[in-house]
Amino acid sequence: MSKKACALFILVFLAVVLIRVYSISGSLVEDSACDLVDIWTGERVETCIGYVDVLFAELREEEGYLRMTINLSESIPEVVGERLYYYLLFDSDDDSENNCADVPFAQSDTMYVLVYDGAWSLSREEYYSWGWDSSPTEAYFRIGGGGRVLEIIIPLSELPSYNFIEKLPWRIVTEAEYVAGDLAPDAGMALMYKYEKTAEVAVRVPVEVSWISIDGQVYASEGGIEISLPLGEHVISVPEYVNVSEYERLVFVEWSDGVKDNPRKIYIGEGGVELECVYERYLRVDVVSS
Numbered sequence: 522m523s524k525k526a527c528a529l530f531i532l533v534f535l536a537v538v539l540i541r542v543y544s545i546s547g548s549l550v551e552d553s554a555c556d557l558v559d560i561w562t563g564e565r566v567e568t569c570i571g572y573v574d575v576l577f578a579e580l581r582e583e584e585g586y587l588r589m590t591i592n593l594s595e596s597i598p599e600v601v602g603e604r605l606y607y608y609l610l611f612d613s614d615d616d617s618e619n620n621c622a623d624v625p626f627a628q629s630d631t632m633y634v635l636v637y638d639g640a641w642s643l644s645r646e647e648y649y650s651w652g653w654d655s656s657p658t659e660a661y662f663r664i665g666g667g668g669r670v671l672e673i674i675i676p677l678s679e680l681p682s683y684n685f686i687e688k689l690p691w692r693i694v695t696e697a698e699y700v701a702g703d704l705a706p707d708a709g710m711a712l713m714y715k716y717e718k719t720a721e722v723a724v725r726v727p728v729e730v731s732w733i734s735i736d737g738q739v740y741a742s743e744g745g746i747e748i749s750l751p752l753g754e755h756v757i758s759v760p761e762y763v764n765v766s767e768y769e770r771l772v773f774v775e776w777s778d779g780v781k782d783n784p785r786k787i788y789i790g791e792g793g794v795e796l797e798c799v800y801e802r803y804l805r806v807d808v809v810s811s
C-alpha cells in the first residue's frame with residue numbers, strides 16, 4: 522500500500538471509530554473512595570469495604586441493550602461472609618408518579634439486583650402500589666477486572682417506556698448486608714440523555730485550502746465549513762501548506778485563537794465554536810544571474 526493510500530485508510534478508520542463512539546449515548550458517575558453509608562438510614566459508616574465501594578459507574582446504550590459498568594475500589598473475594606447486593610435502579614418512564622418513595626430505592630420504579638449469597642444471581646423487580654415484585658428478565662451479568670468490575674447487560678425491550686423518554690434516571694446502590702453500602706450518585710439520580718447534545722462549529726480557511734479534517738474525517742472546504750458536532754473535545758487539522766501555483770504557496774501559521782498546533786484539540790461547548798485559520802502567502806522569487 523502506498524503512503525497516501527495508507528494515510529487515507531487510517532483517516533477513514535478513525536472517522537468510523539469516532540462516529541461510532543459519538544453516536545451512542547452514555548452517562549457516567551464518579552464516586553468517592555471509602556464513602557460508605559448505612560443505605561437504610563443514609564448515615565455515614567466508618568467501615569471501608571472495598572468490594573461494595575463504587576468508584577465509577579457508567580450506563581451506556583448499545584444496539585438494543587443497556588450496559589451498566591461498575592468499578593469497585595477492591596476486588597470481590599472468592600468467598601465472602603455476608604450477602605452482597607448491587608442494585609441498579611431506574612426511573613424507567615422518567616415519571617415520578619409511579620416511583621417508590623422509600624430510601625434507598627426512592628425515585629425508582631424498576632431495579633436489577635445482582636446478589637451474592639454463596640452464588641451469584643441477577644433478578645429484576647418492578648415497583649407497584651403494594652411494593653416491589655419480581656418479574657422475568659433476559660438481562661445477564663459479568664464479573665471481570667479480577668473481581669473489580671461488574672457489568673449488567675439489559676435488553677432495551679425490558680424498559681418499555683424507553684422509546685418515549687428523552688432521559689433515563691438511574692442510580693447504583695450497593696450493600697454488604699447489615700454492614701455498609703454505597704450510593705452512586707451520593708444523592709438523587711444520574712441522568713442518561715438518549716440524544717447527544719450538539720453545537721454548531723464554523724472553521725474558516727482561505728479558499729485555496731481544499732480540506733479540513735475533524736476527528737479524522739476529511740471535509741471538502743470552499744473557504745471553510747459549518748457543521749454540527751457533539752459537545753466535548755475534538756481534533757481539527759488543516760493542510761500545513763498549499764501550493765497555489767508554481768510561484769505561490771500558502772503556509773499554515775496559527776488559528777485565530779493563537780494556538781499554533783496543527784492538528785489541534787478543541788473543546789466544543791453549548792455555544793459552539795468559530796475558528797479561523799491563518800496562512801501566510803509566500804512567493805517564489807527567481808534570482809537570475811547575468
Ligand SMILES: [Ca+2]
Nearest residue numbers: 552553574575
Ligand atoms: Ca464510593
Ligand SMILES: [Ca+2]
Nearest residue numbers: 612614616630
Ligand atoms: Ca417512574
